[in-house]
Amino acid sequence: MTNFISIFPLGVVVYPGEQLNLHVFEPRYKQLAGECIAEKKPFGIPAVIDKKIMEYGTLVEIEQVDKLYDNGEMDIITRGTTVFRTLEHIHTIPDKLYAGAIVNYPENKEGGNSRLLEEVLHGIRELHAILQVHKTFKKDDDQLTSYDIGHHAGLSIHEEYELLHLFYEVQRLEYLKRHLHKVIPMMAEMEKLKERVKLNGHFRNLSADNL
Template structure:
């Protein structure tokens, strides 16, 4: 079963549960915000965020290709300025797959299928290990940046929520984050993230002593 959503192409990947602030200045997206604001009270003010595969965010016609799996974003707050711009705060809600794309109106719309998340029987077993790996990654990243690691907030115990948060918080390119978002089950995502965190932590710890060629070789594995 599909549903229609306004679409917002973005140069980054949004995960469910992650807060996304946006500054709205293009006229087509001002109209999108106005249309969602005009919905009856209590109606969800949601649009679909899709990462850009080829092209640029700003300017109509500059997006050449989009990834086909994205995340719905629900507007939590809106600040409107006198010149018509908006600052909005949104939160990722649900993964979806784009089935049809329409760019004929004032802003793009799409027919999307909301995707179920299958946790998998091993998710609860894998989650604590991933939390430990992420702590090591955070420590290595902080040390490289010369920032002292202070009190780190508690990570969620729910394996699915944890997998989304780590996917969003790890410093990766759009392609790799998109692969994590597209992963069909929590177990698969947790396993993929464990490999990524081991790789990235190793790179961070050895970064000052690695020649550029060796660094590229390690990242390509």
């Protein structure tokens, strides 16, 4: 399916199912949000990376207006629904301050692999333990998907974007697995280095094993 959507480019990667809270203050996006609320229609958030609007983004729906300010600014709660691919940017729309895009929606194969998911979750929790970060997920482990955990694996925004345009769940889990296998040993070594630096200058009990 191909259609026109209003777009709100942002320097983040949004995944399907993800809740994103936004404070809308620019006139063009106040107009966009107001129309989407009135017409109960979604809008697109294409990722902006290195000051460039990327090809892929995520369609989001406004679930709630959390606060409406006297000057028209608003706090809105949105949720990602579908990944889109931009075919053409529409920079000027009559009577609109915001831009739009002609997009389509690549088919997304959602079936995963429970064993692979367990391995990825184990790696994420190992990474969090090294970093002394405490996070919990709102779903049971067997209900989680790569989109639920993608922001918790220590990916850069470029890597989060790469994950966005992988269209098989198994591919996305494999991507996260490879990333964790690479980053966990590096982070563990950095923690050891921190401990060695802390010990420098302290009195230590050392032994040369009677050599």
